Amino acid sequence: MTARLRCLIYVACLLVGIPHFAWAERVALLIGNSAYSVPDMELRNPVNDVEALGSALRALSFTVIEIKDANSPKMQTALQDFQRAATGAEMAVFFYAGHGVQIGGENYLVGVDFSGGELGAMRRTSLSMSDVRDTMTVAAPAIGIVILDACRNNPFTSNGLVRPGLVRDSGGAGLLIAYATDPGNVAYDGLGENSVYTAALLKHLATPALDARLMLGRVRQEVVLETGGRQIPWVEEAVLGEHSFNPSAPDRLVADAQVDELSRWRRISGSLDVAAFEDYLQDYPDGLFEQFAQDRIIALKSSARLARAEEPEVLIASANTQKLTSALNVLGLVGDGNLSRGLSIYQRRLPDPTTLSEDQLYADAARMSIFLASTTLQQLRTDLVALRGIERTLKISEDALAQMEEIAKTNADATPLVQQARRDINEILRAQGIVLRRLDQTRTYYDEILEESSAFFPDDATLALLGGTDRSRDLGAVGQKLNENASIFLRHLAQTEEETKGSYKWLADLISQG
Template sequence: MTLLLLALVPGSAAAERRMALVIGNDAYDQVPRLEKAVADATAIAETLTAQGFETITATDSSRRQMNRSISEFTGQLQAGDTAVLFFAGHGVEIDGENYLLPTDIIAPASGERDFIKSESIALSALLDRIRATGARTTIAIIDACRNNPFQNTTGRSIGGARGLGRITAPQGTFVIFSAGAGQLALDELTEDEVAENSVFTRLLLPRLAQPDLELRTLVADLRTEVRDLARSVNHQQFPAYYDELLGDFYFARASSSVQETLGPDNATTDHMRADFDLARSIGTPEAIQVFLDRYTDRKDEFTYRMALQLREKDESDTRLAPEQEPDPAAQEPDRKTIIRETQAALNAAKCSAGSADGVPGPRTRQAFQRFITDTGAALKATDLGTAKALQAIRQSGSRTCNAQPAAQPDAAVSRAQPAGFNIAGNWQFRASCPLFIKTTGTASYTRTGPNSFRGTVNDSLGQSATTLVTLTGRKMKFVLNWATVTTYASGTLAADGRSYSNVASNGCTATAWRVS
């Protein structure tokens, strides 16, 4: 696919540099100190660096130090580069202008608005400085929409009671605020929450690392999740954005060699091809139809015609199927017999497959996956209904579903060895996937070791999976065994252990929170 795309793109433009300036201020001298701004900046800087950005990071910076970092940043930018700015700290809107505050800002006396202006960094002036370098694309992410720090409350704003004001973004610039005009951005959902990052940043982080997630899609999903999470504690927070960007933008690129040669129009075409590849890999008529419905305005393109051919072939195969000579080795009665005997064998192995009716329903598939997971059998989910799988179950001997350490109660495991974070319990989640698929659902986990868990996942699309989760500190690794496919995901658990976010190998992003 990469070679095909390169062949279709005439010439090869040099890849632009991707640079980022990340600033986080907690340790204010004369206004309320913050607790999460430096952690937010550190996490953002690490994520951007991992995506290939040359990153300048400044934390707890005075006005002179902020100006020095800004000068270093703009001094390295060149025409055609991509520039990303992230600021977490106190902010203020005065007379229609937004100002970013250094740590040595002095609490002004009444009426000293001009003093604050002169001692702060005007956001519009900073964006103009970046634009003057000739940078082709500027992305500014500002997490500074907090309460007025001069009212002796925790937060990040001065001038008005809370929040930053609207902004006019220069051409080629995309600006994201962590809350809407006049809104308060939450650092935490509850007073006893000890999450490391603010609500906005903790939901932003996994999206920055998701391959082929276009900026506008990223922001649309992010705004909805922030709004819904804030509503769960009866708070209004809906991030604002101001779009003057030319073309598409991706923080994470699945194939740098392709992205470096694609202009805005070709990048859109590549996105269409990526969706086609996804629909074809899913392989169902419904997936192909979703693709065709999405790109109905581009019927003349080669990729669309290929999808039409696939749909026509599926329809042709369906019409011809009853007239085809049946293969004795694949007749349904034989497979149904194997399924029935497999269900009986799974029940004998204490894997709870349900009644031996010959129908490979969700319970049978889950029991088969449980057998594979618990016994370590060299089988795949797609082996269900084969003689090989039936023989393996019958020959399992003492290796049964409840003969593994996984069946030990949590308390026994805890007494055996010290444990780290404990995600055992019931969770709810919200996920966004390619092709505009969104789903909600539940997950339940039980501890199988000091830092390992087994669970079940059920979503609103009627799908279910068994899952294995491994924790290393707060880093999470997931293996999810669905009925016909296995997916992998990585994520981060919040410091309080009550929420996490992850990104899966199929492109889905999810946020989960504990309910019991």
């Protein structure tokens, strides 16, 4: 589409009131391989996954290319067609369901013509992830999304021909890669019409005005819950801005104070503006982070009355900048990116400002991480329990509605019951939406605390940190659950490593706690 034609269409959209997103190019290539030449490799669901996802994306105004049971040449041709269609697109989606393997640090999506035997044949009959990445790079959509439901169990991992699962691949700028499971593990093909991962994707894909990253966060959460932590999806992305599969206006959202509070706290937690915390306390006087807000106000006001100290410059010159920044971020003292100012504020909070040191800073930041994470973790666990309860109730109600609808076909007296059952289900869905939005906030914030803390947290840190010098903090909502949640947080930190960032491995550990 030429720039002139884009402009004419845009003006026409303004004149008739059509949203801008209605004409933006949105394209998808979906490949599902089920009928492999090797009988032991046959899969039930990939073709079903492509058909269901294709229908869902077309309903969202995507131009969809569907390829089923494809050999390597057919996949290559489809990828070339996709590149042309995706050039300059607003959103380009590549989806693959079937067998995927890693060979020599590269991921391969296996064509149905693979007949087994040796690695050379596997490479020749597969589509490489390098080809997919290169296609996205050349096409240069506003956002490129690669979704791989490609780690199904297969005979050539069990016989040692290749390593299980796919290797981590970060892609490039503007690219998001979503994997159905974490490195080296197997994605479940599912007992129903679709795989566990694709079923979750279909459930959340069309949520109005939900950013793609949050949507995939819900998918990951769903899969972890559904599999009891045996399958952990993960995401690699380098994407700017917000991009939604369904950019239409959201349904009228039911107000929820906890959703609003969590969103507000995440926005202001790194601020150096006293007014931001005062406004928070005015709106949420008994909020989840009430005591933390009080602490920030005291620290910021006291530092404003003192002259700037010079000592922090010495520490900054010798310290690891990333560690220093992360520690000050957790303490809420580097909101404007000024390390010197943040350290000066921290120094003035010390009983003896002359004792400023990296070790003390990291210990205090670690203590704050534990308190913040434990507070958030308690809310997260509560919301997960609520979500599972709501979804059980929804399943029972939907089954009951189906039975009532059957009865109503031959008995008009059942019609009012059907109408009431539908209203009840709508109420359940509204409650589910509230909890899901709340989980978007708690899940994301907890993950941010984990990632930030992993940069500076002392290797030998234990719960003894909770008995440090700062004893004035009222634990508030954490209460008697503090030690239990702090122990879980420390375990999650111990599990955090570069290879698992972007996954929800910690969520699986949380679920195992009940």
